Amino acid sequence: MKGVVTIKGLEPEAVIGCYDWEREIKQRLIIDLAMTTDFAAAAKSDDLPDALDYAAISQQVISFVEQTEFQLLEALSAAIATEIFQSWPVSELRIDIDKPNAVPAAASVGVSLNVNRAQCLRD
Numbered sequence: 001m002k003g004v005v006t007i008k009g010l011e012p013e014a015v016i017g018c019y020d021w022e023r024e025i026k027q028r029l030i031i032d033l034a035m036t037t038d039f040a041a042a043a044k045s046d047d048l049p050d051a052l053d054y055a056a057i058s059q060q061v062i063s064f065v066e067q068t069e070f071q072l073l074e075a076l077s078a079a080i081a082t083e084i085f086q087s088w089p090v091s092e093l094r095i096d097i098d099k100p101n102a103v104p105a106a107a108s109v110g111v112s113l114n115v116n117r118a119q120c121l122r123d
C-alpha cells in the first residue's frame with residue numbers, strides 16, 4: 001500500500017552559495033519533501049511508530065540543513081536525501097529547495113531532486 005508523506009515550507013537558514021559574500025552569511029531556504037513509503041503497517045495499527053513521522057522528520061531536516069555549508073543547492077539536496085534514506089523507510093523521495101533571495105529579478109530560484117533509495121545509497 002504505497003503512499004506519500006509530504007512536508008511543505010520548511011524554512012531553515014544555512015550557509016549556502018558559491019560567492020564569497022555568501023560564505024559570510026546564512027540564507028533562508030524553503031524546502032518541500034514528498035516521501036514515498038508503505039502505508040500498510042500504519043494504516044492497520046493506527047500507531048505513530050508505524051508511520052513516517054513528519055514532525056520528527058521536519059525537525060531532523062531543519063537541524064541537518066542548518067549545520068551544512070554547501071556551495072550548490074544540488075549538493076545540499078543530495079545530502080538531505082542521504083540523511084532521510086539512512087534514517088527512515090522511504091523508497092522514493094522528491095526534494096524541492098527554493099532560495100528565495102538569491103536572484104533579485106526572480107521571485108525564487110531553486111532545484112528539485114527525484115531519487116530512489118537504491119540510487120541514493122549507491123552513489
Ligand SMILES: Nc1nc2c(c(=O)[nH]1)N=C([C@H](O)[C@@H](O)CO)CN2
Nearest residue numbers: 016017018019071072073074102103
Ligand atoms: N544550479 C545552480 N545554480 C546556481 C546555484 C546553485 O546552487 N545551483 N547557486 C548560485 C549562487 O550561489 C546564487 O544563489 C547566488 O545568487 C548561482 N547559480
